[in-house]
Each structure stands twice: as C-alpha cells, then as structure tokens.
Amino acid sequence: MAHASVILLWIAYLLYAGAFALFVVQFLTKSPTLTRVGLVVAAFGLVFQTLAIVLRGFSAGHVPFVGTYESLVMVSWSIALVWHVLESFTRIRAVGLYVLPVVLVLLTLAWIAYQPPEGLAPALRSDIVVLHVIVMLAAIGCFYVAGGAAIIYLIEEWLLRRRKAGGVLGRLPSLGALEKLVYHATLLGLPFLTAGMLAGVIRAETFGVPHWWTDPLPLLSVGAWAIYAALLWGRVRADWVGSRIAWLAVSGLIVLLVIRFAAVPYLSGFHTYGG
Numbered sequence: 001m002a003h004a005s006v007i008l009l010w011i012a013y014l015l016y017a018g019a020f021a022l023f024v025v026q027f028l029t030k031s032p033t034l035t036r037v038g039l040v041v042a043a044f045g046l047v048f049q050t051l052a053i054v055l056r057g058f059s060a061g062h063v064p065f066v067g068t069y070e071s072l073v074m075v076s077w078s079i080a081l082v083w084h085v086l087e088s089f090t091r092i093r094a095v096g097l098y099v100l101p102v103v104l105v106l107l108t109l110a111w112i113a114y115q116p117p118e119g120l121a122p123a124l125r126s127d128i129v130v131l132h133v134i135v136m137l138a139a140i141g142c143f144y145v146a147g148g149a150a151i152i153y154l155i156e157e158w159l160l161r162r163r164k165a166g167g168v169l170g171r172l173p174s175l176g177a178l179e180k181l182v183y184h185a186t187l188l189g190l191p192f193l194t195a196g197m198l199a200g201v202i203r204a205e206t207f208g209v210p211h212w213w214t215d216p217l218p219l220l221s222v223g224a225w226a227i228y229a230a231l232l233w234g235r236v237r238a239d240w241v242g243s244r245i246a247w248l249a250v251s252g253l254i255v256l257l258v259i260r261f262a263a264v265p266y267l268s269g270f271h272t273y274g275g
Contacts, residue, residue: 001059002117008052009073013107015045016080020100027097039087042100046080053077060117062125065133067118068265072110074137075260076103082141082185090181092173098148128206132199135192140256142189143228146182147253150246153178157243179242182249183235190228197221216267220259227252 022038025031053073056064064070083099156172173181197218204212212218231248234240 001055005052005055005059006114008048008055009107012045012049012052013104015041015048016100016103016107019045019096020104023096023100038096042080042096043084046077046084049073049077049080056117060119062120063130063133064117066120067115068113069110069115072106072113074133075140076106076110078137078141079103079106079144080141082138082188083145086145086181086185086188090177090184092149092177092181095145095148095152095181098151099145102144102148126203126206128199128203132196132203135199136196139189139192139196142185142192143224143249143252143256146185146189146249149178149181149185150249150253153182153246154243154250157246175242179245182245183232186228186231186249190225190232193221193225193228197225217259217263220255220263224252224255224259227255
C-alpha cells in the first residue's frame with residue numbers, strides 16, 4: 001500500500017502542475033475553456049492525493065500526520081481542498097495561481113523528507129490528538145487561501161495606484177471580490193483554529209506537559225488567532241475594508257509559516273507530529 005500511495009501522490013503532483021500551467025495560459029489568454037479544464041485537472045489531482053493519503057493511512061495503521069513527509073502532504077491536501085470548496089462558491093479562479101504553486105512547493109518539500117510509514121508514538125495515540133490535527137488542517141487551508149487572495153489584492157491595488165497594470169487588471173478579480181474571499185475564508189477558518197487550539201490545550205493538560213503555555217508554538221498560535229479575530233472584528237464592527245484587511249491576512253499567513261517551518265521543527269518542546 002505504501003508503494004501505491006507514492007505512485008498516486010506522484011500522479012496528483014503532475015495533475016496539480018498541469019492545472020497550474022493551464023491557469024497560467026488562461027491568465028495570459030483569458031480563455032474560459034482553459035479555466036474549466038484547469039479546475040477539472042486540479043480536482044482529479046485532489047482525488048488522487050486523497051487516495052494516496054488513505055492508502056498511506058492504511059499502511060501506517062493510523063491517520064497519516066506523523067513526521068515531516070506526512071504533515072506536509074496533509075497540509076497541501078487541506079489547502080487544495082479548501083480552495084476547491086471556496087472556489088465553488090465564489091467563482092474566483094485567479095487564486096489558483098497562488099494556491100497551486102504553494103501546494104506544489106509543499107509536496108516537493110514532502111518528497112525531499114520522505115519516510116516509510118511508521119507506527120504512532122504512545123503520546124499521539126489519542127482521539128483528541130486526531131481531532132486537533134483535523135481541525136487545524138482545516139484552519140490552515142482556509143488561512144492559506146485567505147492569504148493568497150490578500151496577496152493578489154495588494155498586488156492589484158499597487159498596480160492601480162501606479163497605473164502600471166496594462167492588460168493585467170482585466171485578468172484579475174475585482175478588489176471587492178478578493179476582499180470578500182479574504183473575509184469568508186477567515187470567517188470559515190477561525191472556528192477551526194479555535195477548536196484546534198482548545199484540543200491542543202486539552203492534550204497538553206491530559207499528558208501533563210510542563211509549562212506548555214510558555215512554549216513558542218502556543219504563543220504564536222495565540223498571536224495568529226488574535227490577528228484573524230481582529231480581521232473579523234474590524235470587518236464586521238469597525239467597517240475595515242481594503243488593504244487593512246489584506247495586510248492582516250498576510251500577517252496571519254506569515255505567523256502560520258513561522259509556526260510550521262520554525263516553531264514546529266526547531267522551537268517547540270512538545271509539538272511532535274510535524275517532525
């Protein structure tokens with residue numbers, strides 16, 4: 001099963017790469033047919049990646065979230081899944097130009113860190129740990145999509161202010177549509193982040209992790225939560241719009257990247273699933 005999982009993940013990788021190439025050509029030519037084809041190809045990539053994860057789980061005997069390889073595969077899968085869900089509601093296709101490269105980079109890093117399936121450490125054999133992983137993956141997927149929309153928003157706004165867009169603006173979503181996507185993705189992701197943090201606290205208390213509240217990972221997580229909560233509060237109560245919302249989404253994304261690529265592997269003393 002492990003060998004079959006690797007083959008399926010390679011197929012998914014190639015499909016994502018093909019979909020990204022189609023989106024680039026579509027962006028340059030404004031062909032609606034290429035947009036539809038690209039979405040279908042990316043959807044097949046998601047299907048193959050899902051099958052790869054399922055087979056990996058059967059081979060390992062648990063939900064595959066242990067180590068760098070499995071965690072990066074799961075994060076890339078959650079980003080692709082959330083993007084497909086939000087895209088089906090918003091119809092904003094240009095975000096795929098950001099999402100798919102992120103997915104491809106994460107999968108590339110996963111291949112570099114590939115490890116055969118392993119058993120689950122005793123400290124991770126808990127339903128609360130599985131719940132924590134699942135809801136955090138959903139939150140990460142939402143916030144990565146929000147960050148992508150925010151980056152595109154800021155680029156488009158910069159082009160507008162300097163009147164250097166040329167024919168590019170006609171191929172990008174409107175600023176209003178991008179802001180709406182940032183808001184909706186954050187609105188969907190914050191409850192998942194909250195649930196994931198609560199599950200992490202329960203896990204730390206259950207296993208008696210000493211001084212877990214001073215660990216860099218929960219502190220950075222609280223910081224990310226505060227940023228996204230401020231974004232929603234400002235959008236709903238203070239009528240914040242435009243670049244202020246976009247910069248908050250980008251700031252939150254930066255904190256998440258620091259968590260994943262600095263806190264989890266190097267700084268945190270108890271967060272072990274990410275490797």
